[in-house]
Amino acid sequence: MHAVTLIKGDGIGPSIMDEAVKVINASGAKIYWEEAFAGLSAFEQFGTPLPDATMASIDKTRIAFKGPLTTVVGTGFRSINVALRQKYELYANVRPANNWDGVKTRYDNVDIVIVRENTEGLYSGLEHYLTPKKDIAESLAVVTRTGSLRVIEYAFKYARDNNRKKVTVCHKANILKFTQGLFLDVAREVAARYLDIQFDEKIVDAACMHMVMNPQQFDVVVTTNMFGDILSDLTAGLVGGLGLIPGANIGDDAALFEAVHGSAPDITGKNLANPAAVVMAGVMMLNHLGEFDAAKRVQTAIEKVVREGKFVTPDLNPQSTCGTKEMGDAIVAAMGN
Numbered sequence: 001m002h003a004v005t006l007i008k009g010d011g012i013g014p015s016i017m018d019e020a021v022k023v024i025n026a027s028g029a030k031i032y033w034e035e036a037f038a039g040l041s042a043f044e045q046f047g048t049p050l051p052d053a054t055m056a057s058i059d060k061t062r063i064a065f066k067g068p069l070t071t072v073v074g075t076g077f078r079s080i081n082v083a084l085r086q087k088y089e090l091y092a093n094v095r096p097a098n099n100w101d102g103v104k105t106r107y108d109n110v111d112i113v114i115v116r117e118n119t120e121g122l123y124s125g126l127e128h129y130l131t132p133k134k135d136i137a138e139s140l141a142v143v144t145r146t147g148s149l150r151v152i153e154y155a156f157k158y159a160r161d162n163n164r165k166k167v168t169v170c171h172k173a174n175i176l177k178f179t180q181g182l183f184l185d186v187a188r189e190v191a192a193r194y195l196d197i198q199f200d201e202k203i204v205d206a207a208c209m210h211m212v213m214n215p216q217q218f219d220v221v222v223t224t225n226m227f228g229d230i231l232s233d234l235t236a237g238l239v240g241g242l243g244l245i246p247g248a249n250i251g252d253d254a255a256l257f258e259a260v261h262g263s264a265p266d267i268t269g270k271n272l273a274n275p276a277a278v279v280m281a282g283v284m285m286l287n288h289l290g291e292f293d294a295a296k297r298v299q300t301a302i303e304k305v306v307r308e309g310k311f312v313t314p315d316l317n318p319q320s321t322c323g324t325k326e327m328g329d330a331i332v333a334a335m336g337n
C-alpha cells in the first residue's frame with residue numbers, strides 16, 4: 001500500500017481531482033489517500049495557505065498528488081507551488097506534451113518533454129521594493145552549479161532511460177551572461193558525458209519561434225525555471241491545450257504530481273474542466289511508485305476515451321455536452337470496471 005498526500009486544491013481542482021482519484025482507485029493500484037489542504041481554500045479555511053498538517057503529511061508520505069492552487073496576481077501570499085517545490089527540493093519539473101489520437105491540432109508527431117529547473121532562477125522568491133514609494137522593484141535570479149547540475153543530469157538520464165535521442169538546452173546566455181551562462185556551461189559539461197544523446201543549444205526566444213514552426217525538431221528540452229514555465233504552456237498549445245498536460249515534480253526523496261494548468265477560475269463550477277491532465281499526472285505517479293500495470297490500464301483507458309471523442313469535455317470537442325464527471329466515468333468504464 002502506498003500512502004499519498006492528496007491535495008484537491010482550488011477552483012476546478014476538487015472536481016478534476018475527484019475524477020482522477022476515482023480512476024486511480026479503479027485501476028487496481030494500492031493507494032492510501034491522506035487528504036490535506038493548501039492554497040486559497042486552505043487560507044480561507046485555516047488562515048494559512050500551507051497548514052503545518054499538510055507539510056507533516058508530505059514529510060511522512062514523500063508523495064503528493066495535487067490539484068491546482070490559486071495564487072492571486074501581484075499581491076497576497078507567495079505561491080505555495082513554489083514553496084512546496086523548494087521545501088522538498090523537487091528540482092526537476094517534467095512536463096510531457098505529445099499528440100493524442102482524436103485531438104486535432106495544427107501539428108502532427110509532436111512529442112516534447114520539458115524538464116524545467118524547479119527551485120531556482122527568477123522564482124527564487126528574492127524580490128522586493130528598493131524605495132519606500134514602491135516605484136523601483138528588483139527580483140534576483142539565483143542559479144547555482146549544484147542546482148543546474150542536478151536538473152541537467154536528470155534531463156540527460158531521462159533521455160537515455162526513455163529511449164530519447166536529443167536534449168536541447170534553452171537559455172538566454174547571450175544577455176544574462178552569469179546566471180544563464182552558468183546553466184549553459186553546466187549543460188555543455190553534462191552533454192560531453194552523454195555522447196549517445198544528441199545535444200543542441202537554443203536561445204529561448206528563437207526556441208519559441210522554432211517550436212511553433214517546426215516542433216518535431218524538439219525531443220527533451222532542459223531549461224531554467226521561468227523559461228520552462230512559459231515553454232511548457234506553449235507546448236501544451238501545440239497538442240490540444242492545457243487540459244491534456246501533466247507534470248511531475250521530482251526530487252531525490254520526494255515527488256509531487258499535478259497538472260500543468262492552474263485553477264481555471266473562468267470555468268470553475270461549470271462542469272467543463274478536462275480531468276485528463278490530472279489523470280495523466282496520476283499515470284506518472286503510478287509509474288513512479290512502480291505500479292506499472294495500473295498505470296498502463298489508466299493510460300490505455302484515457303487514450304481510448306479521447307480517441308473516441310464522445311465522452312470528452314468541450315475543450316477537446318466543442319460539440320460535446322460531456323462534463324468533468326461524465327469523462328471520469330467513461331475512463332473508469334473503459335478500464336472494464
Ligand SMILES: NC(=O)c1ccc[n+]([C@@H]2O[C@H](COP(=O)([O-])OP(=O)(O)OC[C@H]3O[C@@H](n4cnc5c(N)ncnc54)[C@H](O)[C@@H]3O)[C@@H](O)[C@H]2O)c1
Pocket residue numbers: 012016067068069070071072073081242243258259260261262263264265266267272273274275277315
Ligand atoms: N500548478 C498550479 O497549481 C498552477 C499552475 C498554473 C497557474 N496556477 C494558478 O491558477 C490560477 C489561474 O491561472 P490562469 O487562468 O492563468 O491559468 P489556468 O491554467 O488556470 O487557465 C488558463 C486557460 O486554460 C483553461 N484550462 C485550464 N485547465 C483546464 C482544464 N483542465 N480543462 C479545460 N480548460 C482548462 C482555462 O479555462 C483558461 O482559459 C492563478 O491563480 C495561477 O496562479 C496554478
